Amino acid sequence: MTSYIRELRGLIGSRLLILPSIAAAIHDRSGNLLLQEKVSGEGWSLPAGAIEPGESPEEAVIREVMEETGLAVTPTNILGVFGGRDFRYTYPNGDQVEYVVTLFKCQVIEDRGTWTDAETRSLEYFARNEMPSLALPYPLSTLFS
Numbered sequence: 001m002t003s004y005i006r007e008l009r010g011l012i013g014s015r016l017l018i019l020p021s022i023a024a025a026i027h028d029r030s031g032n033l034l035l036q037e038k039v040s041g042e043g044w045s046l047p048a049g050a051i052e053p054g055e056s057p058e059e060a061v062i063r064e065v066m067e068e069t070g071l072a073v074t075p076t077n078i079l080g081v082f083g084g085r086d087f088r089y090t091y092p093n094g095d096q097v098e099y100v101v102t103l104f105k106c107q108v109i110e111d112r113g114t115w116t117d118a119e120t121r122s123l124e125y126f127a128r129n130e131m132p133s134l135a136l137p138y139p140l141s142t143l144f145s
Helices: 003-012 057-069
Strands: 017-026 033-038 048-050 071-082 088-090 096-111 120-126
Touching: 003 017, 017 033, 017 057, 017 071, 033 057, 048 057, 057 071, 057 096, 057 120
Parallel strands: 017 096
Antiparallel strands: 017 048, 033 120, 071 096, 088 096
């Protein structure tokens, strides 16, 4: 949790926050999609996170992917923008969020070999027909376009 979100939580508690955020669709050479398994037991997700104050969405996706995967990426295009009730989530501690997510297709520039984010348990590429359930309902047709 960023200091900005921590400060907001101090003011409003666990009440619903609408958060501008990003997610990355990263594919290997076979077309499999990279997913991140969360340490918290929340399951699998795309590399993703909130946009910090003063940060552009492109800067946020580059930062989040590096922190969560150890991959240096460049965003190549926007696959979609998602939000609304389907993108509401309640964390195990009771904090409620509704994400407005800009989903970027990203190209890997370099694999630095390790992530720095304590939220990541493991990383794995999945074929479309082997995808686990995701915490947020991104359309498969968009993720594998």
